Amino acid sequence: MTANHKEILAVLIFCFTYLLISGRRLKILPLNRPAAALLGTVLMVASAVLALVFTGFIAGSNLAWTALAGGAVLMVLARRDTHEVLRLVDWHLLVFFAALFIIVEGLGGTGMPDQIYKRVSVIFGASRASQAWNFAWFSALGSNVFSNVPFVLVAGKWISNFAQPELMWKVMALATTLAGNLTILGSVANIIVVESARKHLEVGFWDYARYGIPVTLLTTGAGMVMLMLLG
Numbered sequence: 001m002t003a004n005h006k007e008i009l010a011v012l013i014f015c016f017t018y019l020l021i022s023g024r025r026l027k028i029l030p031l032n033r034p035a036a037a038l039l040g041t042v043l044m045v046a047s048a049v050l051a052l053v054f055t056g057f058i059a060g061s062n063l064a065w066t067a068l069a070g071g072a073v074l075m076v077l078a079r080r081d082t083h084e085v086l087r088l089v090d091w092h093l094l095v096f097f098a099a100l101f102i103i104v105e106g107l108g109g110t111g112m113p114d115q116i117y118k119r120v121s122v123i124f125g126a127s128r129a130s131q132a133w134n135f136a137w138f139s140a141l142g143s144n145v146f147s148n149v150p151f152v153l154v155a156g157k158w159i160s161n162f163a164q165p166e167l168m169w170k171v172m173a174l175a176t177t178l179a180g181n182l183t184i185l186g187s188v189a190n191i192i193v194v195e196s197a198r199k200h201l202e203v204g205f206w207d208y209a210r211y212g213i214p215v216t217l218l219t220t221g222a223g224m225v226m227l228m229l230l231g
Contacts, residue, residue: 042078049074093192100188104153117158124162129228131162132171136224139175140216144186148176167227174223182216183209 053070057063075082107113124134142151155172162168180187184194184205194203 045077046074049077090192090196093195096191097188100147100150101153104150107154108157113154113157116154117161121158121161126163128164128167131164132167132228133224135162135168136171136175136220139172140179140182140220143176143179144183147185147188147191148180149188152176170227171224174227175220178216178220178223181212181219183212186212186216 049070052073053066056066056070075085120138123138124131139151139155142155145151146154152172159165159168159172180190184190184203190208194208197203
């Protein structure tokens with residue numbers, strides 16, 4: 001177990017010990033169909049294809065076409081019914097992602113990100129420390145208003161305007177990643193998980209936030225202190 005896994009386990013034990021002690025059980029609906037058996041051959045083929053895809057990424061190949069090629073090869077070699085496989089794809093999420101990137105790209109073409117920066121730049125200050133801390137909380141807030149993926153695509157255009165761009169890239173990476181723990185809306189990954197679990201378990205906004213808020217504040221604060229000391 002890695003140090004990161006131990007930290008996650010500690011947070012889960014701290015937050016949900018009362019459920020274990022009280023004997024309360026979460027109401028999780030059973031799956032409508034039995035889980036498919038994991039075949040060793042398919043696992044080996046999937047691992048080999050995944051390794052090739054990562055090799056393509058590292059080699060500088062086009063990310064989208066490399067991923068699609070890997071998926072196509074895996075479908076052919078796995079010899080599974082393509083209709084069954086495609087039926088398992090969450091098309092709603094694919095449309096959501098496609099629309100998300102279209103909207104963000106359109107927004108960037110209007111010049112609005114630059115106009116937004118001119119209005120909010122006074123908040124960040126001029127010194128290295130003030131820009132880092134202020135951009136951290138601004139990124140965390142922006143990630144939970146717009147979700148972290150579109151926020152990064154827009155705010156990434158501002159980095160060159162800061163006193164220390166390299167540090168600010170690290171600040172945004174840290175803040176927007178950990179901000180995903182704040183609320184369900186903080187990360188597209190959260191939305192995917194909650195939507196996927198909807199048929200089996202309802203996760204409300206405050207069910208998530210009452211644990212996400214303190215965890216995010218503590219981890220972001222600790223991360224920023226380490227980043228400022230080491231960066």
